[in-house]
Amino acid sequence: MLYNVSLECIGILIIVVVWIFHAIQYKNKTELNRYFRSLVVVTFLSCSLDVATGLSLSFSHFLPVNFNIVLNCLYFSITAIMTHFFTVYIRRAIGTYIHRFIIIFNHVLLVFVILTEILNCFYGFYFYFDENRLYTHGDLYYTFFVVSFYYIIFATVTIILGRKKASRRQVFGAASYVILDGVFYIVQTVVFPNVLLVGLGVAFTILIVFLLLETPDYYKLNETLEELGKAKEEAENANKSKSAFLANMSHEIRTPINGIMGLNEAALRINKDPDIENYLLDMHSAGKTLLNLVNEILDFSKIEAGKMEIIKSDYNLTEVIRSVYNIMAYKAKDKNLDFQVENDSSIPNILYGDESRIKQIMVNLINNAIIYTECGWVVLKISMEHLDPDNINLVISVEDTGIGISEDNQKLLFEAFKRVDTVKNRHIEGTGLGLRITKQLVTLMGGEIFVSSAYGKGSTFTARIPQRIVDDSPMGKFNSKAQVLDHEENAMDFSARDGKILIVDDVDMNIKVMKALLRPVGIQIDSALSGEEALNKLAKTQYDIVFLDHMMPGIDGMEVFDRHKKNNSSPNKNTPIIVLTANAIAGMKEEYLGYGFDDYLSKPVEENKLFLTLKKYLPQEKIDRPLSPDEFMNKRYDDIEEDNSNTYKENQLHNNKKKRVKVSGDEDATKDISLRDKYDFLDVETGLKFCAGKEDFYEKMIQAYIKQDLLDKLKKAYENKSYEEYRLHAHSLKSTSHTIGAMEVFDLATKIDAAVKAKDLAYVDANHEQFEMKYGELIYKLKNI
Numbered sequence: 001m002l003y004n005v006s007l008e009c010i011g012i013l014i015i016v017v018v019w020i021f022h023a024i025q026y027k028n029k030t031e032l033n034r035y036f037r038s039l040v041v042v043t044f045l046s047c048s049l050d051v052a053t054g055l056s057l058s059f060s061h062f063l064p065v066n067f068n069i070v071l072n073c074l075y076f077s078i079t080a081i082m083t084h085f086f087t088v089y090i091r092r093a094i095g096t097y098i099h100r101f102i103i104i105f106n107h108v109l110l111v112f113v114i115l116t117e118i119l120n121c122f123y124g125f126y127f128y129f130d131e132n133r134l135y136t137h138g139d140l141y142y143t144f145f146v147v148s149f150y151y152i153i154f155a156t157v158t159i160i161l162g163r164k165k166a167s168r169r170q171v172f173g174a175a176s177y178v179i180l181d182g183v184f185y186i187v188q189t190v191v192f193p194n195v196l197l198v199g200l201g202v203a204f205t206i207l208i209v210f211l212l213l214e215t216p217d218y219y220k221l222n223e224t225l226e227e228l229g230k231a232k233e234e235a236e237n238a239n240k241s242k243s244a245f246l247a248n249m250s251h252e253i254r255t256p257i258n259g260i261m262g263l264n265e266a267a268l269r270i271n272k273d274p275d276i277e278n279y280l281l282d283m284h285s286a287g288k289t290l291l292n293l294v295n296e297i298l299d300f301s302k303i304e305a306g307k308m309e310i311i312k313s314d315y316n317l318t319e320v321i322r323s324v325y326n327i328m329a330y331k332a333k334d335k336n337l338d339f340q341v342e343n344d345s346s347i348p349n350i351l352y353g354d355e356s357r358i359k360q361i362m363v364n365l366i367n368n369a370i371i372y373t374e375c376g377w378v379v380l381k382i383s384m385e386h387l388d389p390d391n392i393n394l395v396i397s398v399e400d401t402g403i404g405i406s407e408d409n410q411k412l413l414f415e416a417f418k419r420v421d422t423v424k425n426r427h428i429e430g431t432g433l434g435l436r437i438t439k440q441l442v443t444l445m446g447g448e449i450f451v452s453s454a455y456g457k458g459s460t461f462t463a464r465i466p467q468r469i470v471d472d473s474p475m476g477k478f479n480s481k482a483q484v485l486d487h488e489e490n491a492m493d494f495s496a497r498d499g500k501i502l503i504v505d506d507v508d509m510n511i512k513v514m515k516a517l518l519r520p521v522g523i524q525i526d527s528a529l530s531g532e533e534a535l536n537k538l539a540k541t542q543y544d545i546v547f548l549d550h551m552m553p554g555i556d557g558m559e560v561f562d563r564h565k566k567n568n569s570s571p572n573k574n575t576p577i578i579v580l581t582a583n584a585i586a587g588m589k590e591e592y593l594g595y596g597f598d599d600y601l602s603k604p605v606e607e608n609k610l611f612l613t614l615k616k617y618l619p620q621e622k623i624d625r626p627l628s629p630d631e632f633m634n635k636r637y638d639d640i641e642e643d644n645s646n647t648y649k650e651n652q653l654h655n656n657k658k659k660r661v662k663v664s665g666d667e668d669a670t671k672d673i674s675l676r677d678k679y680d681f682l683d684v685e686t687g688l689k690f691c692a693g694k695e696d697f698y699e700k701m702i703q704a705y706i707k708q709d710l711l712d713k714l715k716k717a718y719e720n721k722s723y724e725e726y727r728l729h730a731h732s733l734k735s736t737s738h739t740i741g742a743m744e745v746f747d748l749a750t751k752i753d754a755a756v757k758a759k760d761l762a763y764v765d766a767n768h769e770q771f772e773m774k775y776g777e778l779i780y781k782l783k784n785i
Contacts, residue, residue, distance in 0.1 A: 005054045008047060008196040009088075011203030015044045016208050018203075027055065036214050039082070041207055046082045047199035049075035054196050066121075076126065080113045082202075090174045092153045093213060106154065113147050116140070131183035152178055173212035177205040191274045235432035256685065260287055275541040310444050314470045315588055317347060317394075321382065321478055323364045330619030331370055339366075340375035343478045347384045350471035351394065357441050358465065362396055364438045365461045369400035376401030376458070382478075385464065393447070393464045400460075404454040438463070484726040494615060494692070499622040500524040500542075504534040504560065505549040505580060507732050509704040510603060513690060513739055516697050517607050521614065531555025538564050545617050547601070550581040551594075551731040557581075561596065576617040580605070603735035604690040675699075679741075681781060687741035698740070705740050706782050710733075711775060718768055726764075727756035733775065745775050 013020045014702045022033075050448040056068050084106060093099055120126045125140040159166070159174045166174075184201025266286060268280050325341055332339035364382065369378045378400045385393040411565050442449045447465035464506060503514050511527045519526060526541065528534040531552050538546070538560075550557040561577060564570060576598040589600045598614060615623065675683045683699070691698040710729045717726035730752040737746040748771045 004195045005051045008051045008199040011200035039085045042082045046078045051607040077114050083148045085109045087155045096158045100353035166268045169212045173209045176208045180205045192593045295298045310354045318475050328366045341380045343382040345477045346474045348469045349475035350474045352468040365398040373400045394467045397462045399511040404455040406455045410712040421575035495522045495624040497522040499544045502526045502543045503544045503547045504528045506552040531560040610759040683741035690739045
């Protein structure tokens with residue numbers, strides 16, 4: 001049979017032209033250019049050999065049989081190499097990730113084809129010439145085509161996997177190679193078996209790939225896109241750095257503010273001078289304003305960094321509205337504004353969502369309305385839109401009779417650090433972040449927010465937020481006149497001398513802190529330093545409340561809880577059990593409550609939360625009359641139970657002696673060193689917060705911290721790879737370090753604890769040395785003061 005090779009020759013001409021243009025354009029070739037050049041060269045060889053084999057088969061009677069066999073074997077080998085090169089080029093061009101094993105398999109397969117082609121010269125696996133010198137298929141003839149199709153299929157899969165990452169030009173160029181090559185091959189095999197078309201098809205696809213992916217304009221486009229990508233990355237990094245800076249600065253500022261407000265609160269409790277009280281109240285108001293500004297910046301930086309979490313749980317909508325009303329009513333009253341709440345009485349009272357963020361949205365919108373309203377009223381309206389039987393849109397609207405917003409300025413309302421009408425509103429305080437944060441919180445919860453306003457006539461802000469119905473009992477009509485307009489609830493306004501509680505914690509220092517905080521209440525306190533001791537006491541003595549630590553060596557808090565609940569004869573079968581834990585991360589409260597605990601307190605325990613928990617779970621008959629201010633102050637500052645060890649007494653005696661230094665210019669003059677100067681490497685304000693604000697008790701906790709010294713145990717547990725024991729020590733250091741304000745060690749202990757829990761031992765190995773060094777330095781400094 002005679003073969004027509006004219007079209008194949010046209011294909012070869014096209015390939016040569018492509019090669020010449022490519023060579024002219026790219027003298028300094030990139031890696032991808034080199035791959036394409038190699039593909040063009042191999043394709044040229046394949047097409048040339050296809051023409052040569054077509055001619056040799058047409059005149060096989062005039063040529064030696066061995067020559068025809070070698071020529072055909074060479075053609076099949078080069079064609080296999082060509083298809084393999086195409087897969088490599090496509091993978092490199094698109095940047096698709098392919099497992100190393102598959103790449104190795106592709107190479108091995110190519111070597112196998114070439115070796116079998118060589119052996120075919122002797123054994124005729126693929127083809128041979130019969131006694132009539134006619135070209136005849138061997139047993140493995142179609143194996144070669146299966147391998148070639150495998151490479152084409154592999155290239156197709158590469159395109160599909162990389163389609164999201166690749167540009168349209170890349171996908172189109174790669175796909176055209178696969179499709180056209182396949183079409184030309186089928187046409188040649190089925191329709192025109194004596195016309196060589198495959199080479200022409202390959203030539204066209206090479207030309208298309210060249211025009212799409214190998215021209216200078218394409219590479220310039222890629223360079224521009226890379227530059228844009230780098231610019232975007234730099235902008236994002238700058239934004240992250242800004243957010244991180246804002247977050248860090250906010251935290252740094254909050255610490256002294258909390259300290260100032262705490263001391264101010266203490267001064268308010270003992271002050272009896274009316275004039276000084278006015279100053280203190282003004283200071284308290286200014287402190288809260290400043291703290292709100294810092295909190296806004298912190299929230300904004302969290303949102304910008306993508307770290308703002310939406311933590312959902314069941315909540316009581318009436319309680320949320322009551323809380324918001326009590327917070328905002330005084331602010332409205334200060335400006336002589338009428339503040340009212342209107343609600344749809346049929347709204348389900350128990351919903352599922354992020355209670356704190358719903359409250360924050362209401363407060364932000366009301367606060368914004370009060371700021372920009374000089375006279376008239378502000379109304380909070382709560383309604384709903386049914387989505388389905390189990391879900392509603394909670395609609396929160398805030399209307400005011402304020403200055404209103406022009407249509408142009410409404411577009412700027414939800415931008416960060418923007419304030420409209422800055423000339424008229426220059427006296428308004430704030431960061432300009434409130435509405436921006438509100439919008440992002442609403443968006444995070446899957447809702448929407450919009451504004452309706454007329455300049456000079458007031459505004460209405462409306463947020464729609466999807467919430468799930470937990471209990472469809474209607475909330476009823478909210479009665480604002482029935483609400484208690486007072487300062488935040490003072491949880492320390494009672495005594496409980498007949499109450500009895502059990503505190504379980506393996507760290508003695510934590511128990512001492514709890515005892516000190518509870519001393520003003522006069523409650524009877526029993527303690528246990530291990531899970532086993534706790535179980536023994538629970539089996540013998542009845543308590544009103546049990547405070548149970550989670551992470552303890554041996555029998556931990558969860559096992560204590562399980563074994564106690566199985567003891568049906570226990571006198572504490574129905575006693576509330578409150579879990580104490582340093583695991584203060586989002587979602588832990590829900591996890592503990594789901595396990596069966598009655599409530600949750602994070603360590604270090606905050607004084608107000610501890611007293612609120614007591615009031616909530618103590619039997620009402622054991623809660624006595626409120627303490628008078630004098631009784632409270634006397635009780636609060638009674639001497640705390642002393643540690644009888646000689647070591648402690650010696651350390652206490654040493655530390656009670658204040659260091660004195662000479663004042664320049666006066667030989668006899670001396671000056672006391674303050675607590676903050678003495679422990680300038682600690683966050684003393686945070687420590688005092690967890691030590692009832694009492695300096696002598698704070699120093700006692702520092703001595704307890706020194707006595708706890710876990711450095712050797714940490715080293716030994718790490719060296720022995722006893723990671724669970726190592727984690728327990730780190731976990732203990734979380735709460736105790738936080739209690740004394742050793743924030744650097746607290747932060748490291750928190751991260752180590754989380755890493756061991758997540759089995760991220762690489763992180764532990766990388767950070768153990770720093771953890772050990774910082775903790776060792778801290779202990780050394782404390783011991784040498």
